[in-house]
Amino acid sequence: MASRDKGDGGIVETIKTVFWALVIAIGFRSVFFQPFWIPSESMKDTLLIGDFLFVNKMAYGYSRYSCEIPFTTISLCPFEDRFLGSEPERGDVVVFRHPTAGTDYIKRLIGLPGDRIQMQNGVLFINGVEAPQTPDGVFEEIYEAQGPMRNRPRCENGAVGEGGICKKSRSIETLPGGRSHHVLNIDANGPGDNTDVFTVPPGHYFVMGDNRDNSTDSRFSQATGGVGYLPAQYLIGRADRVMFSSAGRSLFYVWTWRPDRFFKAIE
Template identity: 50%
Template sequence: MARTDVENREKPSKDGGLYETVKVIIQALLIAVVVRTLLFQPFNIPSGSLIPTLLIGDYLFVSKYSYGYSRYSIPFSPPVFNGRVLASEPKRGDVAVFKLPKDNATDYIKRVIGLPGDRIQMRDGRLYINDQMVERQRIEDFVTTDSWGRQVPVPQYIETLPGGVKHRVIERDGDKGYWDNTYVYTVPAGHFFMMGDNRDNSTDSRDESSVGYVPFENFIGRAELIFFSVKEDSAAWQFWKWPWSVRWDRMFTRVR
C-alpha cells in the first residue's frame, strides 16, 4: 500500500536531519569566531611573571574591543590590513596581552608601564618614570618560588603609577636583582613599555633582545576577569581534583 502524504510528512528524512546538524555546528563555530575576534578571548597563565597579580594556572578573559582591532585580533593573524581600526590606546597600568615583537606570534601578558615618549629606568629596584620615582608602600611578604624552587617569603609592595593605578609587585631578589638597575629607556612613538609585577622574574621590555618596546599594532586586548584558576601542580581538565585544586577565591575576580 502506498504511503499517504501525511505519513511522509511525519517521518523526516535522514538527509534533512544531517543537514540541520551540520548547519547548527557551522553557526556555532561562526558565533565562536565572531566572539573571539570582536569581544572576548580566553587565555591561561603559564608563567609567574605577573605574580602576585596573576598566578600560574589562572584562566582569564581578555577584551578584544578595548584597544580596537589589528590583524592580531583575528585567529592566525592573517595580513589582511595594517595598523588598527577603532583604535583606543592602552592606559598606564593596564594588564594587556600582545604578540611578542620578536616573532609576532607568541602571546605575552604584561602590565603597561611606559607610554609613547616616556623615559623609563630602574635604579636600585625602584621604578622611575620621566625622572620621577614611582611611589611604593611595603606590605606583608608574599610567598613564592625562588631560583632553586624553594617556597620563600619575599618583599611585596603596593606601587602607585602616575595617574593613580595601584597594583602589587614583588622583589624576589630584593632591590639588587639583574634588572633592578638599568639605563634610561625612551619609548618610541607608537610603542609601549611593558613590565611584569614579579620584577625579578619577568622577561619584559627591559630586555630589548627578547621583548623590547611593543608596537601598538601588536596588542590583542586587555585582561579583564579571572574565570577559573587551578593550583600550579594541577591541570584544569582533572575535574575530579577540583574540590582541592581549584582556587575558588580567585574565581570571577577582576584583573587590576
C-alpha cells in the same frame, strides 16, 4: 521514502546548526574575547600560574594580531595598524603578541609613547619621577612544581626545598595618575633593577611584569630574548578579571581549584 527524506533533512539541519554555531564561536573568540591561561610567574601576585581569564579585544581596537582565527595565523583584520581603537592607559594589564617570538605575553603597561622609563635600585622612575613603593608584607607560596609546565617558583629566602615556604617581599607601587598594584622582589640587585633611561618611541609602549625579578619584558631587548619597545599593532587586548583558577597540572584537578580567585578583578 518520505521517512528517509525526513531523516536526511534532520541530519542536514543538524550539520548546519553545528556549522553556524562554530562560526559564531570562532567569530566571538576572534573579535571580542580571547581566553588566556597564565603559564608563568612573571605577573605574581596579580596573576598566578593557572589563572584563566578572558582578554577584552574591544578595549584597544583591532589589528591583524588581535583578530586571528583560533589555532591559525589567518586574521579577520588584515591590517598592520590598529583601527577602531582607543589608547591603553598606564597600569593596564595587557596581552600582546611578542614581535619576534610569535607567542602571546601578558604584562603591565608602564610606559606610554614619549615617556622616559628607568629602574634605580629596583624602584621605577617615570619621566624622572619615582613611582613610590609602600611595603605590604610578604607573598608566600609552597615551593613545588606549578601548572602544566611544572615550573618551580623563585624565592627571596633562598633554597627552601620541596614543600618549603617560598617568600618574596611585596610592595604596593603607585603609578603617575594614582593607579596602584602589587610588585614582588626576589633579588636585591637583579639584572633589571638598574637600567639606562628608556625613551618610548612614538607608536610604542613599555611593558613590565609585576614579579620584577622574574619577568622578561621591555627592560630587555628582543635580541636578548626580551620584549623591547612594544609596537602598538601587537596589542591584543586588556585583561580585566580572572574567571577561574586552578593550582594543579590540569583544571580537572578539582582539589587544586582556588575559589577565592574566581571572578577576581585584575588591578
